[in-house]
Amino acid sequence: MQVCKIGRNHVKFVTSSVIFSRNRLLPFAMSIQEPVGFLETLTPDDLQKRCQQVRPDNSHEPFCFELFRRAIVQRDEHCWSLIYQHYIKLVYRWTNDCLKEDSQIEYVNADDLVLDAFASFWKAFTAEKLQQAHSVGYVLSYLHSCVITTVLMARRKHEQKQIIHHIPIDDPVMESASADRTEQPDDSTFDAMAADSIWKSVDQCCQENQERVIARLSFVSDLEPREILALHPTLFTDVMEIYRIRRNLKNRLRRDKEMQTHWEEAG
């Protein structure tokens, strides 16, 4: 990597290098021969125009980066809007790519996910993180990760709905019928503290490692015995062994006083 010497006010002959400007590192390749501080003299609209002029040498990147800097550090609302306008199609495409990977969440509105992803990015990507960013690519990668986690969040919600109402997978009719009920979930079911307490009781009923693995993967991860066997092929001889152990454990839970109390409390 070449570090260029710069004059008091100008950057010279920079092709692919690190540029220092007013104690600030502009850490990406650029080929502009503009005065230091030049970026700061540009209006947000000028920055957006230059950011849009994608060049093979990435000389457009400083302008994009400056837009992000003003939006994040200076909290410039206009820059936020321009970033939205510039990147929304990209975010839309990422969202659709994620949705295509997962048939379970095809009923989710992509528009909402796009906006949630941007919101999640604004929440997570602070000025401190921008200081660590070494390129616009890094910032966009972070935005991409926000898109993925937003889509995954929608999937978790969808799965939760299926578990609560015991909806067969890929049954949109049943899902639609249960939509209203899902808006008002049973508090007892969602109470994480209660779940923690129930899990402790289950764990206490487990007498050996095999049972503990089955309890965890059956009751917490909702895996079927075949899926458990695929994850732990050396721990069990065959799938029938998992059915046998799980049944024994369920019978023990059925007799357990603490578990009986939990179910009475849950009504």
Place this chain on the structure above:
Amino acid sequence: MMSEPLNLPNGIEEWELEAFADGEALPYIERFIVQNPALWEQFMRNQRSERKLTQSLYRYDCPTLETIQSYYWNELDTGATHTIAEHLALCPHCAKEFQMVQRLVALPVAEPTSVAKQAAKRQPISAVPMPSLRGVLQEVTEQLQIVIATLLTPLTPAYATVTLRSDATQQPQGQSYTVLYEAGTTDVSLQVQQTVDNTVQIFGQILPTEPISFNHIRMIALRSTEQGYESNLDETGQFHLTELATGEHQLIISGTQQKIVIPSIDLNPR
């Protein structure tokens, strides 16, 4: 979970019924069920009852996706990093989610224009029309119904006439300011008021110049874990949000044909 024990004959075990119910090939269980439909019904009732255990415990201790994202970017402290690593080893769902983040974020980031350029390069000269990346992008653009609002400041007299027209009796008392946004053919006027309890209320009005109807708004706090705020618009396009936390927010106005988003509204005291 309070299921009744099944009174099964010798040679038939409850776990075998469970295996059969999951699709395992057990012909002798199939014959047994045909001969004992009442027992099968009781078994199914038990299964539904036992299902409550999974309903209560399903992914109860999974970290949020924000935490998984922070783990990916190495933003967590040592203790939290260790906890998440342990959880990923234990939980197949979170492990899969983390892998998806790893796999997709690792892909090279391409901006729309360069993607289109690459797609154009790859396009065979005499190719039979088929879905190309450019085609997909075009499709995405066409279905895009999101309009980004931009702030019109300072509020000039020309725009002042289209600011909030709500009922005078509902006008907030005390310090307030009005901001006007432009989103395509629609204007959005927000009157922001700081209240004595350090919260904010907003009187808003949507002013479409074309026959586009909007019916719902959603406000998301951007720099805090505060829950979002939602409200419906009245028939004149007005809405009123109360008890908003100060800080930055995103406003999404939804209609049947279009969504308007104001990416960032600063509700901090001015």
